Amino acid sequence: GNSVTQMEGPVTLSEEAFLTINCTYTATGYPSLFWYVQYPGEGLQLLLKATKADDKGSNKGFEATYRKETTSFHLEKGSVQVSDSAVYFCALRYNAGNMLTFGGGTRLMVKP
Amino acid sequence: DAGITQSPRHKVTETGTPVTLRCHQTENHRYMYWYRQDPGHGLRLIHYSYGVKDTDKGEVSDGYSVSRSKTEDFLLTLESATSSQTSVYFCAISETGRRGNINYGYTFGSGTRLTVV
Numbered sequence: 001g002n003s004v005t006q007m008e009g010p011v012t013l014s015e016e017a018f019l020t021i022n023c024t025y026t027a028t029g030y031p032s033l034f035w036y037v038q039y040p041g042e043g044l045q046l047l048l049k050a051t052k053a054d055d056k057g058s059n060k061g062f063e064a065t066y067r068k069e070t071t072s073f074h075l076e077k078g079s080v081q082v083s084d085s086a087v088y089f090c091a092l093r094y095n096a097g098n099m100l101t102f103g104g105g106t107r108l109m110v111k112p
Numbered sequence: 113d114a115g116i117t118q119s120p121r122h123k124v125t126e127t128g129t130p131v132t133l134r135c136h137q138t139e140n141h142r143y144m145y146w147y148r149q150d151p152g153h154g155l156r157l158i159h160y161s162y163g164v165k166d167t168d169k170g171e172v173s174d175g176y177s178v179s180r181s182k183t184e185d186f187l188l189t190l191e192s193a194t195s196s197q198t199s200v201y202f203c204a205i206s207e208t209g210r211r212g213n214i215n216y217g218y219t220f221g222s223g224t225r226l227t228v229v
Contacts, residue, residue, distance in 0.1 A: 034217050043202055044155075045221035089155070091217075099145070100218055104154040 002027045004104035013110050019077040021106045023064075023090035026071065031092040033057075033066050033073040034100065038087045046073075047088070068091050080110045116220035118203050119128070125228055133224050135203030136182075143206040144186040146170075146178065146198040149211050155202070159167040163184055193228045201224050 007022040025033065036044040048057030049104045053068035062077045073090060090103040115138030125131050135144060146158040147170075157170030159178040167178050175197060183192040190197055197210045 042224045046217040102155045
């Protein structure tokens with residue numbers, strides 16, 4: 001079946017540090033890939049997405065590239081801010097009931 | 113933000129009592145989902161709906177039932193609440209394009225924090 005694996009957190013960084021959160025997936029076929037962000041006390045928000053191999057999704061300084069050869073979709077940001085502190089979820093959707101499969105989430109803590 | 117609201121936002125209930133959580137959308141989206149979020153488990157799908165009166169089970173459906181009598185409302189019922197159902201519950205909605213385009217993500221509600229004592 002489909003699955004998504006994320007690096008375990010928490011990830012603790014200083015402000016302006018470079019961020020990478022690893023995400024790998026197992027799926028049949030060619031799913032669409034997503035990153036969601038959850039700020040404290042809120043629901044999940046779509047951060048970025050990529051729908052086919054080699055696509056790069058980007059938003060708010062975050063980027064992720066769909067790598068079919070390594071079945072990965074790592075999230076990166078060049079310079080994190082305190083306001084980026086949140087939980088980040090990687091997810092995929094394969095055409096089966098239109099459901100998202102989520103990774104376990106990675107908590108990011110950015111210190112001033 | 114998309115028109116999706118959950119109610120109540122917080123609830124404390126006693127073991128053995130029935131509880132109903134409501135998800136309401138104004139987007140006319142076809143798909144609706146109920147998830148629970150627990151530390152160490154991430155998000156787990158409880159039930160989902162792909163149309164009025166069309167629902168199916170997710171991975172953690174035991175102890176839960178759902179109903180969707182109209183497009184905009186998706187109700188989650190705990191028939192007899194247990195302490196293991198203490199959790200944060202999220203509703204989500206999703207639409208596909210006319211050709212079944214799966215490029216769209218979900219839109220989530222703000223969540224309902226349920227405590228069963």
